[in-house]
Amino acid sequence: MEKKEWYLEYEIHKNRPGLLGDIASLLGMLGINIITINGVDNQRRGMLLLIDDMEQIERLESILNTMDNITVTKMRQPKLRDRLAVRHGRYIQRDADDKKTFRFVRDELGLLVDFMAELYKKDGHKLIGVRGMPRVGKTESIVASSVCANKRWVFLSSTLLKQTVRQQIADDELNVDNIFLIDGIVSAKRASEKHWQLLRDIMRLPATKVVEHPDIFARETEYSLNDFDYIIELRNDPDEEITYEVIDRDSGFSTFDFN
Structure with a gap:
């Protein structure tokens, strides 16, 4: 047996x-x-x-x-x-009302990376949103999870090293086994129609897509928060409020570092 x-x-x-x-x-x-x-x-x-x-x-x-x-x-x-x-000695905090929302603080980055890596290992379409204030570790955790899951990551939009807004990708990048990373603010505020056509094509792939700032992405685009399978919130401490007031006041990027 x-x-x-x-x-x-x-x-x-x-x-x-x-x-x-x-x-x-x-x-x-x-x-x-x-x-x-x-x-x-x-x-x-x-x-x-x-x-x-x-x-x-x-x-x-x-x-x-x-x-x-x-x-x-x-x-x-x-x-x-x-x-x-059992592996980390603590439970992942889950929103009591919204079961697809999971909460982490910065000293739980190891647990967060392990959690996201396990999500990446599952085949098929997954849309994951990551909320958090600047410099809390969002992009670094997303990339580290890709490494942990032995997956290649592809930036479609990002501000990690310099502002990235892709309008096309190479044939070897268009692979359902890759992890596609999107900065929701960059795509919503700075992207061309060619970029959006690329995003729509990627969204149709049976692959994992990770969107930083999913609220802005949903507010400014044709997608909604209901399209997300998981929402991950990362804070410096449990009481920190995640807010986008600076973005609402300023259409530029001069006062907010989105990494």
Whole structure:
């Protein structure tokens, strides 16, 4: 029978000595292997498990529910957020109302890069928006994620090194395995019709497109935020407000560095 991965997470009410050892022994008696284990919150621990059949999970859950010191919070086939939580020791913050919006702060760049790299590895069309104030690390994270995913990145518009507004790309760049990067402000404010025709052609490709400043991109173009599959917000600290007031006051770029 094919082995399956499973995710177990439990909250610890009283972290007595030997608690983890007891749970590990229980897993061993049930023939369940531990792939990875880590704390995923102050009082929570997550485990990636390898099982042979569902009966093992049913028996495990039944026994764990009798233990006073812990409460099982998740018992399921692992999602991407579960795998990353165990790998990095923290959960990605997700908007409670908009499930496609994920929030990061600057000291979580490693987690962000890992998350985006996993998204890049999935085949097919994906439109990812990245919000954030200047110099918070948006472009660098997007490029680092491409490297992590072993993907080639292609700038269609950018201000990373100098202002880039592409009107055409080479044949070897027009590959669905590439990551196409768009600065929503540059494309919306400075682009020609040839540039927009290129963007429309790229948008039709079954490939990953990443748009910095998706709100401006959606406001100034034919696309909307509903077209995005994921929205990523990156802040210097959790309370920072992401605002585009400078752009609304000034149609130029002199007072705002968009990297």
